[in-house]
Amino acid sequence: MTHFLVTDDNTDGHQLEDVLAMVRSDLVKRAALIADDDRQEARQVLANDIKIMAMLSEGVALAEESTALLNRAFGPSRSGQPRIGGGE
Numbered sequence: 001m002t003h004f005l006v007t008d009d010n011t012d013g014h015q016l017e018d019v020l021a022m023v024r025s026d027l028v029k030r031a032a033l034i035a036d037d038d039r040q041e042a043r044q045v046l047a048n049d050i051k052i053m054a055m056l057s058e059g060v061a062l063a064e065e066s067t068a069l070l071n072r073a074f075g076p077s078r079s080g081q082p083r084i085g086g087g088e
Contacts, residue, residue: 008082017063024056 006013014022031049034042074083 006077008086015063015067017060017067020056020059020063024053024060027053027056 001007001009002013003010004014004019005016027049031046031053034046037043037046070077070083077083
């Protein structure tokens, strides 16, 4: 069972692209708080956060692509019926 993502066992979960977008949004807010801090440590954290935000954006795009592919190939997800995997 997953903690965050939608599965047959966790129908109240989130889509991967939504989770990644939420994390990216949190990083943007944190970055805004430290953007004016001129200390070396703050600048390094900000630089790291910017790199991570770019990676998250790539992840969001890939997850959206996967969702679109599954929707085109198999239709919308239905509770209790995996579209791929599941031993078929």
